[in-house]
Amino acid sequence: MAEFVIKLADERGRVQQQVQTAATAEELRVRFTHAGYHVFSVKERGGSSRRKTKLEPFLIFNQQFLTLIRAGLPILGSLQMLAKAQKNSNFAAQLDDIAARVKNGDSLSAAFEAQAGYPPMYTTTLLAGERSGNLQEVLERYVAFQRVSLSFRKKLVASLIYPCVLMVLVTAVMVFLFTVVIPEFADLYNQLGNKLPPLTTWLLNFGTWLRHNFLWVALVVLAIGISFWRFSVSERGREAVDGLRIRLPLIGNIWLKYQIALFSRTLSTLLAGGLPLVPALETAARSITSRKIAKGVVRSIETVREGQGLSDSLTATKVFPGLATEMIAVGEQTGALPAMLNSVAEFFEEDVSTALTAALSLIEPVILMFMAVVVALILISLYLPIFSMGAGQTGQ
Structure with missing residues (x-):
């Protein structure tokens, strides 16, 4: 025990x-x-401190595990072989523990669930495969699911790289201007002793203050960032951050559609693996990040248990888009719910990709325009006294 x-x-x-x-x-x-x-x-108990397994190495492990099972090797021998081949010491230790549990009589799903860091969908999929006797088939479906998820995630990350780099560069330029360039102009104008325009005076005072207090400002920003992170990982913070993320213009709708796509593909994979609808919904709810959608799915489980259709139950939550519930209703009526859920996932993934591309095409010019306006204002403020002195000398 x-x-x-x-x-x-x-x-x-x-x-x-x-x-x-x-x-x-x-x-x-x-x-x-x-x-x-x-x-x-x-x-x-005591296993929660272990680090989570990254998606890409986990996918490679499952591909290798599936290949060994297809070749007819026993599960225990396959686990022991893959544990020895792992370069990640944490992952290798977990596989050794899993192999030991299987050797002592635990099921494969129970051995993986006893570890920390593995997605609930994976252990539930293994359990469904063990109960149905089709472990190889459900593993094939899970590997296919992982490939699609990883590919889509990489595409999203690649789309966000340029705007993030642009934001970092804008921040670096602003810091350089306010901590290096502006204080140098302040020293120059102090030596000249001329009366300066109000905008230039304010800018020089702010630049000088920031240069002398930059370390304190950085520490305050760091403290705020750490406090926000600690709040965001708490139960209350996750709900607040998720609610804020969904309400954001442009990005909120994209995030909501991405979570719907993830839920649909997860549920499709679980149902295709032979898992009943209610346990599949419970696992799918734990597999998605959005607290709002997860709570909506949990609420729908009760009505599904009472005999109501999945599409009607999801519609009653007022979280899922009408198009998604209509497609699910068609899947229920035709007896092809897993295939229709897969179609819902593909539709929303394509929609997310298109919407994200459009949003980024708007965000990038806005960042560049903001940077251009700020730099122009700074340069005008700094050189305005020089222009004034030149005009005064010309008039004399």
Whole structure:
């Protein structure tokens, strides 16, 4: 028997965390699910400090694992072989622990769930494959899902690189102007002793103050950044940040569609692997980042349990776009729900890609225009006294 930390919610929606004893994490999850609780996560006590496995190495591991299983090698031997081949010591240690658990009689899904850092969708997919006897087939579907997810994520990151680099350059130029260039002009004008325009005076005073207090300003900005990060990883902070992100112009709608696409593809993969609808919805809710959408999915689970259709349940949450629920309704009526969910994911992924490209095409000129206006104002303010002195000498 082992101790597990279980995070769950009761019928009133109150979230709590308990330490319970069970043979496996899956046994504990089933016990509380049958008791009427919604289980968010089950982790072995003391294992939460391990680092999360990165998506790309995890994909490579699953491709290799699938290849070995296809070749007829036993699961235990495949795990031991892949553990020895891992360069990442943390990942290798986890695989060694998984192999030891499997050797002692644990199921593969329970052995992975006892570790920290693995997506809930993966352990649930393994469980579905073990129960149906089609582990190889569900692993193939999961690897295909991972490939698409990784490719789409890389495309999004690549789209955001240029605007981020541009923002860094703009910030660096501003810091250089205010901490180096402007104080040099302040020294020059102090030596000349001429009366300066109000805008130039304010700019020189601010530049001089920033140069002398730059370290304190940097420390304050760093403190604010750390405080925001700590707030954003808390339960209340995640909800606040998610709500703010969804309400942002342009970006909010893109983020919402991306989460809908992720949910649809996750649910499609789980259903195609043979998992029943309610457990698949519970896993899909834990797999998405948006708290608003996850809560909407959790609310829909209750009505699905009562016999209502998935499309009607998702529509009642008022979170999912009408097009998504209409396509899901067609999938339910035709008996091809996994395939239709996959189509929903493909549609919204394409929509996200198009909308992101359009948004970035607007953001980049705005950044450049902002930089041009600020630099122009600074230069005009700095050189205005020189122009005034030149005009005065010409008039004499």
